[in-house]
Amino acid sequence: MKSTQLIRLALKQSRSDLLTFEWRALLLALFLATSLSGFLTLLGNQLEKGLSRQSATMLGADLSLSDSQPIDEALHEEASKLGLLYTNVTQFSTMVSTAEQMLLSSVRAVEAPYPLRGELITEPPQPTQIPVAGTAWAEQQLLERMGIAVGETITLGYSQFKITAAVISSPDRGTGFRSFSPQLLINREDLAATRVIQPGSRIGYRTLFSGTEQQIKGFHAQLRQSLTPQQRLWSVYADQPMASGAMENASGFLRMTSLFGILLCGLLITLSLRRYSSAQYRRSALLQSLGMRPRQILHLYLLKLLLGWTLAALTGIIAGLLLLQLTGSLLQTLLPAGLPAPDYRLIATGPLLSLALLLAIGFSPLLQISRIPVMGLLRRDQLSHQGLSWPARLIILALTGTVIALYLGSAINALAAILLSVATILLAGLCASLLLPPAGRLLARRFRLGRLLSYRIRQQRQWHRVQLGIMCLLLTLLSSLLLSQTELVNRWRAQLPVNTPNQFVINIQPWELEPLNQFLSDSDIETTLYPMIRGRVMLINGQPPERVLDQNQLENNALKRELNLSWLANAPKHNELVAGVWWPAETQENLISIEQDLAEDLGLTLGDKIGFEVGGATFDATISNIRKVEWRSFRPNFYVILSPPVLQNYPQTYITSFRLTDKQAGLSRELLKQFPSLTLIDVSQWIDQASQLIERLIQASTLILGLTLFAGLVLVQLLVYQELEQRRRENALLQILGSTPAQTRQLDILEFALLGFASGIMAALLTEIITGLVSYRLLELPVILHPWIWLMLPLTGMLLFTLAALISHRPSGYRQLQQS
């Protein structure tokens, strides 16, 4: 038989196959796998790009290099050669004054172009990117605190600047304490004249770069090689200064979500191919009897599969793009700048993945079709399905795993996800199936139909396990998502006490303690002021850390920088002692209270000694107790607190935090008026931004998971439909034996309702376990049970299965028995 004849035959048969249920189910599975994976890959890419752009907007660039020394010109030349755009920023804290007021401000001296990413918004809008020489743009906060308006003049060092605009929002506010102060933007040309930069001044220099992703990644890698200890490098592709980890999580979430959908599609491809191949055995035997060789039959069916895949891939691509359009319009508000266009080349992921799945899963059934003996035409028993050998099963599993690993980009993740999903399906299915026989027996005692149901349960136990497992997983995902979205996030938010501080005050001098305390108590603000001094860990138990700690422990950031140390007579109320006891208030010993995680990371315990260097002087102290610190409490917290005698004679500043309500907003201005040298940090905006980001990510994830669940439900519907098609023969037989069509219909519905019930019970159990783990391990919240899901999930399961059965049910009769 010639190839052209084979292709013609494949085309002809494919057309007639379109009328069969098995072929349609297979095409639908391929269509879903294509559209879902293509769509989610594009959406993931779109979100990644969007979040990168958002981060770039915060950073004002794609890459930012900061240093305490002026940045080498050679780097700028290098960047120019590579085609990157760059600009320099100099930032420092200094006092800005008018005739009546002084205020500690953070000054940014910038040059055009600026910023390289994002937008600097001013009021009134300005025709230039940066202030014209001799003018300055001030943040609203600065204007308010100084009691001045746009148009007035301020003094900065030896220069005077006319404020020509108020900055409404600005990227590149810098990092650290400099970014907390109200900011002033000036032209870099004016910097020298101010004479504020003197030898020894603490100045931040940075260069911002922008370019294509490839250029930035290359330059980032190059810069990292030559970073000095004072230099810091931020890249939107590596660091995500805006939402560290959030993007990775979102991207990982998308991939895991699509993985779940793909596993479901893989399962449906397996089932529909199995049915399809069984239905083709007779045809294969017939073709062999007419003279076709097994190899030709294999080629014929491979061609048919490829034709089917082409149809499914083309429609899947279109559906994927349509879905992207739909979600694009829904998610436009996810990021302030909207979602960028994705890399449309990635749409090829969908069809390639479905093809790989089809070949990995489909080759074995095709081999079986081609090897059916001609005798099958004469003896039906020769046409029966031959189970796969274990090596063949393992090869299919390995091939499928490889396909998924390539898609996920991680073999370990793929393996873990596959094993976890398969184990959950099998285990949940097995456990849920244990509920069926007692339920059947219970019903059998009460109804005549219940006795038939018992037979059905016994008869279909294999299929029930698979169906229950899939349904369990679907319901568990659905309920876990709902719970995590509503209850867990709400509980996480609720755990922040109502009076969580939203203002930090630092740089409080000892002589300001008394008047400040007075000011706060007059304003009905209750707070504690903590002394603070910076010190470095030099010795552990009399030895340099390098000698007593391993390499991993030496990487601890606490050993690489100066720590903020405090000293207290009494234990802080918001910390919990987990080991040892707090020292007596009047102790004269050098004692340490250390934070639990730091102690664990460095392997320190009660009685160990730590040597510190503070302002050139060194001293030893002994660990007397270990504290658990709730870092999310927004209160001053310290890794190390010492007993008072150790540090009280060193020069010190104080820190405090308190909560201002919306009505008390004016108090901060009053506070800074009275104490101009204090630095006030308003963290409420950060909390709001973080909350908004979390909310948007949850919205996006809900939509995507919802779509995947929808695909899952479609698959369940298809499985039920396939199963009910098989049941038509069985129902016909039951009718011959004396049941009415109504009874067989009721039997089907009863069976599926029971399946839904059992899967719901199992899903409720799994949901409790998952949410319990998330509560306890991730959010550190106490585990609580949810009685309502034990009612809702079985009911939902019953409803879904019953609906699927009602939709799929077709009458059966004597004809079904004649056909089989």
Added chain:
Amino acid sequence: MTTPEPLAVLIATALSKSFPDQSGGLDIFNDISIHARAGESIAIIGPSGAGKSTLLSILAGLDEPSKGTVELLGKPLSGLDEQSRAELRARHISFVFQSFQLLPELTALDNVQLALEIQGHPNPEKQASYWLDRVGLKQRHHHTPARLSGGEQQRVAIARAFATEPSLLFADEPTGNLDEKTGREIVDQLFELNQQLNTTLILITHDAELAQRCQRRLYLHDGKLQEQ
């Protein structure tokens, strides 16, 4: 002294069946009547597509005739609702098929028991067990159909058919899937039980030899039924 006339189990009068098609209607058969007495064996023979199976499904109350009436044990089927017809089938009618029609996931015992459960038999397991023994499958109670030969599967089907002690048994090509020797054994068993239990046997077959063993032979051809 005269022997009493055996009770009429099945009376079909002036049956017609047609299916709608583009030309207005396709007639399968017209004006067919059958009268079957208790314990009688009747073969319905005819070429493929003559409508034998359609006739069988109408006689069993599984399908409605376009015209005519069917009375089973004196009850007209047309006057019965679906529930009553199903009950009548459960109590008085059994089937044996060419392809056995056993549920593959159930054991031989379960397959026989299922029919008794539907009938509402008070002791289905004992009855099923008894009938499997009676058809020679004492050692095969807990075997699924896949582990039984074709002949054994058909014996399970016969046990299922007779276990409910029906008045009327329809056998649709019962030896079609069996080799000659096994087919003969199965037929012997069918007729033996037909005689022992006084069950009316209506057999659909292409096999002339098998038809010859029946007391009456009805030939369905061109929509007409002729007694041979």
